[in-house]
Amino acid sequence: QVQLQESGPGLVKPSETLSLTCIVSGGSISSFYWSWIRQPPGKGLEWIGFVYYSGSTDYNPSLKSRITISVDTSKNQFSLELRSVTAADTAVYYCARHSASRPLFDYWGQGTLVTVSS
Amino acid sequence: DIVMTQSPDSLAVSLGERATINCKSSQSVLYSSGNQNYLAWYQQKPGQPPKLLIYWASTRESGVPDRFSGSGSGTDFTLTVSSLQAEDVAVYYCQQYYSSPPTFGPGTKVDIK
Numbered sequence: 001q002v003q004l005q006e007s008g009p010g011l012v013k014p015s016e017t018l019s020l021t022c023i024v025s026g027g028s029i030s031s032f033y034w035s036w037i038r039q040p041p042g043k044g045l046e047w048i049g050f051v052y053y054s055g056s057t058d059y060n061p062s063l064k065s066r067i068t069i070s071v072d073t074s075k076n077q078f079s080l081e082l083r084s085v086t087a088a089d090t091a092v093y094y095c096a097r098h099s100a101s102r103p104l105f106d107y108w109g110q111g112t113l114v115t116v117s118s
Numbered sequence: 119d120i121v122m123t124q125s126p127d128s129l130a131v132s133l134g135e136r137a138t139i140n141c142k143s144s145q146s147v148l149y150s151s152g153n154q155n156y157l158a159w160y161q162q163k164p165g166q167p168p169k170l171l172i173y174w175a176s177t178r179e180s181g182v183p184d185r186f187s188g189s190g191s192g193t194d195f196t197l198t199v200s201s202l203q204a205e206d207v208a209v210y211y212c213q214q215y216y217s218s219p220p221t222f223g224p225g226t227k228v229d230i231k
């Protein structure tokens with residue numbers, strides 16, 4: 001059974017960089033796409049971007065200028081960096097998996113709340 | 119971006135009764151060459167991540183009870199819970215994966231009447 005677990009600071013100061021890691025266990029990171037999705041408190045879901053195990057990426061145009069998603073296949077994990085954060089970036093951040101044949105999110109992490117505040 | 123809308127925003131249904139949620143996309147999500155609708159439904163309970171229920175608009179994910187069904191094509195879709203159970207109280211989201219960025223509907227909250 002594939003499991004995903006997000007980790008990273010729960011509090012980030014405005015204008016700084018939010019950094020999160022998702023560790024994948026119970027399966028290989030290879031041959032799948034790995035996404036970050038966020039959900040502001042009490043609100044809906046926003047896809048941030050994905051990284052393929054090969055390292056190729058696709059980002060949401062609304063966030064593209066501020067994000068980098070990378071993968072480390074040797075550690076079976078992938079990461080998110082979101083720069084120049086503001087209070088509007090406060091959200092639960094989820095990592096999730098999809099495949100080329102089923103480009104929908106079939107496995108999700110439990111999510112981690114990141115609050116942007118001084 | 120493809121904009122997803124859902125109706126109603128919330129609904130309350132008696133136990134054992136039918137719940138129906140509608141989802142509309144701003145453009146067709148039907149990939150004609152494969153005749154597949156790139157539309158999924160998720161269920162999210164409080165404090166939990168979304169759980170995949172339905173994909174290709176009408177295919178149930180493994181392990182999902184058969185009281186959940188999806189229908190529709192093109193731009194208009196429906197999620198039906200045929201006989202609502204207490205454990206079905208949740209927010210339900212539709213999502214298109216026809217084009218990037220994948221986008222979600224705003225959600226429909228389902229409660230027990």
